[in-house]
Amino acid sequence: MSRADAYHKMLMSVSHFQHNIALILEAKALEASRSSQWLCHHLSAAQFGQNHGEQVKRSVEIHDHVLDVIDGLTKMEQALAKNMQALLGEPEAPDSGSLGDMLPLGGN
Template sequence: MSRENAYLKMLGASANMQWNMAIILEAKALEAEKARNWICKHVSFDAFDENEQQLRQSVQVHDQVVEMIEGIAKYNQSMVAMLRAVLQTDDENDSDSFSMGRRRRLG
């Protein structure tokens, strides 16, 4: 398999992963909306005997949100590493011509 074909496969896999992540995030958004509605209606001062119980419940929800954000950040880092591998050139001249061509298009 040529290097170009390998890179094309990597980019195809990347596109599939991004599509799947979009579907997962859409489902997570719906789930978060339902959880938010439930929390706003059911989690109040009256629902807990002590402030410590309310604090524990709030921290638990917060931890779940932080875990999800950390997972998304790790996913994004892996996608960036894969794209860097695809876009990396073997020869400095290729890199210079790429950057100069890019500057011409941008400028």
Template sequence: MNREKSLLQMLDAAVKVQHNISLILEAKALEAEKMRNWSVNHLSAATYDSHEDQLTVSLKLQEQLLELLEGINRMEAGLNKNLKALLHQSEENGYDQMMMDYDNGKG
């Protein structure tokens, strides 16, 4: 397999990973909406002995959501760094010629 095909396969794999991440984010958004609805209905003052207990539970839920978002952000940053390195390397090695060959059916 030549270099151009390898680079195109790497880009295609990156696209698939990004698509899967978008599906994960969509599912997490639905989960966050359910958590919000549950919180509104169940984290009332009548449920807890003190306001401090109610606040502690609410903060724990928010911390979990923030940890999830931070993890996804770190993963995206790593993928972005890899794609930048790949594209920079491609530019140095004739990226324009590779894309012209691909567009002309030689790829």
């Protein structure tokens, strides 16, 4: 197998991996939407008792869980990006001030 073929296989693997991540995120979004609808229709203040603090505490716990999932996915994507940079040999400036091509934040 030539070097070009090996690179092609690696890029195809990364492409499939990214596609699977997209499917996971899509499923998570659908699950969150269904959960939101269920909560809005079936949950009332009576389930939390008399205490508003209990409601806030539970909401913060759910929010923290969602943030942990997003943080984990972000770290995984950053690791994939570093591997792609190593493979393609195109170093990115460390102070570019952007999030790739998606969200330029005034960098170079």
